[in-house]
Amino acid sequence: MALENIYEKNELSTTGVILVSSYFEHWEKDSCLEHLNELKLLCDTLGLKTLDRMACHTRKVSASLFISTGKLEELKEKIQATGADLVVFDDEISPAQQRNLEKELKVHVIDRTEVIIGVFAERAETKEARLQVELAEVKYQAPRLKRLWTHLSRQAGTAGGGAGGGAGGGGYLKGEGEKQIEIDRRIIKRRIDRLEKEIEEVRGQRQVQRQMREKGGIPVFAIVGYTNAGKSTLMNALTDANVFVEDKLFATLDTKTRKFVLDNNQELLLVDTVGFIRKLPHQLVAAFKSTLEEAVKADILIHLVDSSHPNAIEQAKTTMQVLEELGAKDKPVITVLNKIDKLEGDAEISRLRLLYPKTVRISALQRVGFEELKEAIQREIEALRKVVQFKIPQSEYQIVSEIMRLGRVIHQDYEENDVLIKAEVPLFLAEKFRVYAQVN
Incomplete structure (x- = not known):
């Protein structure tokens, strides 16, 4: 993964980090702090140790450093006080800003995108998921060639082997008069071409599987939602699918499909898709297009929302935005408000029910509200x-x-x-x- 360019994998758990997020208006501070909490969960999932957090009030984003010189000095003091050796920005920073910040802070600097790609690389299990993550990583690192050089040179043989044999191996790296940056670009181009070809092959296999399902005529329901909303827990509760469940962001990345039978013997297929997240890197949206197509091709969407989360409405909107980007916004949707067993009041539920029609309240963990959910599923099937x-x-x-x-x-x-x-x-x-x- 990208972070391994900086640290060996077994050193990540001892890496101390400071998290940085920015906000423009004073009333946005609470939201900014909640975003820092989510960033911490992402870092926890990756095994990084959060030492401090910093919410920066910003009037204007600095083109060279992202944050103001005053906040830069404050960040330097935090690094010195905590002994942190990595700074993670919640916002995506440019390659130039990244280099300038590292020069000023004397520690490595990455952003939310690199953390999410790292988490995806850690969690990917199937060949398709691993290929997609690698493609997203390479495309993200392409503008950051200086950081990538050592990592790429170690994999040069692999990169060449998939697309042209020995021509891409050691001999290729020894060309006289060729600048290092040009070698970097050629290696990246070859890797991207190879990865896209392999992903297309796997995508073809998935298309055959989907056509077989469509031929069978069984309705397909895709479970979509923000990461950690409880999709895998719901899948397990309904189908005994034994999908891996963990209280971490992106516990599972690989799509699972299981058959489910309603009380009237109506069969349907449930598809558990990868979770969405705020500021999902566009590289990952593009790379996971074939996996996320399961949501696009499904007959009906089950939009699962963690109703107990303080940012439930924002998370629900994020999911719908990603679905719109995928071209699935017009699909029939059942909005399922999960984790009602953790709710202290109904205010958030009421707001969500105003925003989204056809809502059902459940607790996937406690298996509460399943009869109402089944009835909603049956109504959607009848409409088809x-x-x-x-x-x-x-x-x-x-x-x-x-x-x-x-x-x-x-x-x-x-x-x-x-x-x-x-x-x-x-x-x-x-x-x-x-x-x-x-x-x-």
Whole structure:
């Protein structure tokens, strides 16, 4: 991961950090402090030790240092007092600002984006997730070539091997008269090309799997929401999926799909997607596009919100913004207000219910409110289905079997050599067998 350019992995737990966030208006200070709390959780997830936090009131962002010279001096004092050897900014800072800050502070400086990419690299398990994280990391580090040089030179053989064999290995690095920066750029370009090719191959496999699901006609529900909202806990509670659960941000990154059966024997597929977060690095949105497509391609979204979180409304809005960026904002949505067992009052719940229609209150951990959730799911499925009267020749009984398998039979009878069947079926099935439908 990117932080390993600075520290060995086993040294991260002993790395002391100071967190820095900025705000412009005085009334934004509380929100700024909450953002610092979230940044601390990200650092905790990565294994970094937070020594101090600094909320900076800023009138104007400094083009060279991001913060004012006064705040810079205050930060120097904190570094000296705590012995910190790493500063993490909650805002994305430019490569030039990063270099200037490191020169002034005499310690390494990174930003929220690099921490999130580090967390994703730590949590990625499947081949697809690892490829996507690596691609995001390389694209993020591209403008920071001086920091990346040692890391890249160690991987030069790997980078060349995937896209052109030996030409990208050691001999390639020995070209006379070639500037180091140009070598960096060539290595990065080759790595990006290789990674994008491999991701496209995995994406093709995922597309085949999705087409098989669509062919089966089972409704697909994608569980989306802010990281740590309880998506995996809900998945486990509904399906006994044994998805890894931990009280940390981004405990799981890899998409899981499980079958769930409602009380009326209606089958559906639940897809547990990667969590969203405020200021999700655009490199990760782009890199995880194929994974997040599960949300775009789903029939219905279950938007899970941690209703006990002080920033629940902001987190819900962040999720909807990411969905809009992915082109999924017009999907049917059930907003599920989770962790009601931790609530001390209903004020936040009331505000959320005003903002989002079709809300359900649950506790995934305590398995409270599941009946209401199932009813909401059933209503959404019914909106994707219609009741049709079919008249099908007995010689084509395989059609009857498919209707019985994918639909809900309301009434069945026989008339000479035909089967009369009234059933609630998915819209695609009604269209598929429309020639057998009887007009009332």
